Amino acid sequence: MLNFRFGRHLAMGEESYDFPPFRPPSEANSLLLxxxxxxxxxxxxxxxxxxxxxxxxxxxxxxxxxxDTARAFTRGNVESVFIxxxxxxxxxTKEMCQILGHLHRTFPSLTRVTSYARAxxxxxxxxxxxxxxxxxxxxxxxxxxxxxxxxxxxxxxxxAGPRTMIRGCTKAGEAGFEVSLYVLLGIGGxxxxxxxxxxxxxxxxxxxxxFIRVRTLVPVPGTPVFQWWNEGSFQMPSPETIxxxxxxxxxxxxxxxxxxxxxxxxxAPINGNLPAEKTEMLSMIDAALERLSEDTDFRADxxxxxxxxxx
Ligand code: SF4
Numbered sequence: 001m002l003n004f005r006f007g008r009h010l011a012m013g014e015e016s017y018d019f020p021p022f023r024p025p026s027e028a029n030s031l032l033l034x035x036x037x038x039x040x041x042x043x044x045x046x047x048x049x050x051x052x053x054x055x056x057x058x059x060x061x062x063x064x065x066x067x068d069t070a071r072a073f074t075r076g077n078v079e080s081v082f083i084x085x086x087x088x089x090x091x092x093t094k095e096m097c098q099i100l101g102h103l104h105r106t107f108p109s110l111t112r113v114t115s116y117a118r119a120x121x122x123x124x125x126x127x128x129x130x131x132x133x134x135x136x137x138x139x140x141x142x143x144x145x146x147x148x149x150x151x152x153x154x155x156x157x158x159x160a161g162p163r164t165m166i167r168g169c170t171k172a173g174e175a176g177f178e179v180s181l182y183v184l185l186g187i188g189g190x191x192x193x194x195x196x197x198x199x200x201x202x203x204x205x206x207x208x209x210x211f212i213r214v215r216t217l218v219p220v221p222g223t224p225v226f227q228w229w230n231e232g233s234f235q236m237p238s239p240e241t242i243x244x245x246x247x248x249x250x251x252x253x254x255x256x257x258x259x260x261x262x263x264x265x266x267x268a269p270i271n272g273n274l275p276a277e278k279t280e281m282l283s284m285i286d287a288a289l290e291r292l293s294e295d296t297d298f299r300a301d302x303x304x305x306x307x308x309x310x311x
Pocket of ligand 1: 144
């Protein structure tokens, strides 16, 4: 019998597997492989993800055992793998290459192996190390940009400013990785949505990632953002503001990227290839804004989504 465990790897005399608690939505069909546990930073003001997990690097042998276990339960039929938790590129390059080598030997049908990474970690790695990891078979890196605004990055304690974001992400691109960036709609609140949108577009234009993925802020109890919201020092943006923010962001982009709203938190399914579908994407937002101003039921639906986020 296989034991799936969240947060810890525990051997109970039966086969066990260290199952990560989070993955990007786009990795729903991927095999999840935990190389580290938790987040070595763990201080972002909006993020509840790994707050109760002590950061640990897993021994290579233990990860290899999980790969072997996964082979048994998948019969070797795996095409994509997501490496967890939040910043596994902090381990030694040699160790990551050993893990990737074992992974590809075990699953010859693999076409995609992805991982989260922090921009600061990518900036600190040498380009040679990143190229070695790419050659060993990691293909895509998911990075939380959240915003391109220096003052907002500082306020949310992201631990990286715009220059670090740009350097870390462009280095990953130079090393041959597909670069997938996450933007957090709403993190500027009602007060700073324009700065958030304009500055984020500027940073994205310099990185020109393969994917731009947006999700919308949901203040979670226990996080500083939730506390700011409760105290009244942070005002959650209305659906109109989020749509206007997204419009300003897309309008300011001069990238060749796929833009995706692939998260349940978003108000509107704005997706498309940039720059080819930019006009269409902006028209969709304009239509949603117009409907918001005219259709009270539509407004009530979006407001109830907003209400649900407070629960
Ligand atoms: S957003 Fe990412 S880097 Fe920040 S605390 Fe959460 S997992 Fe760590």
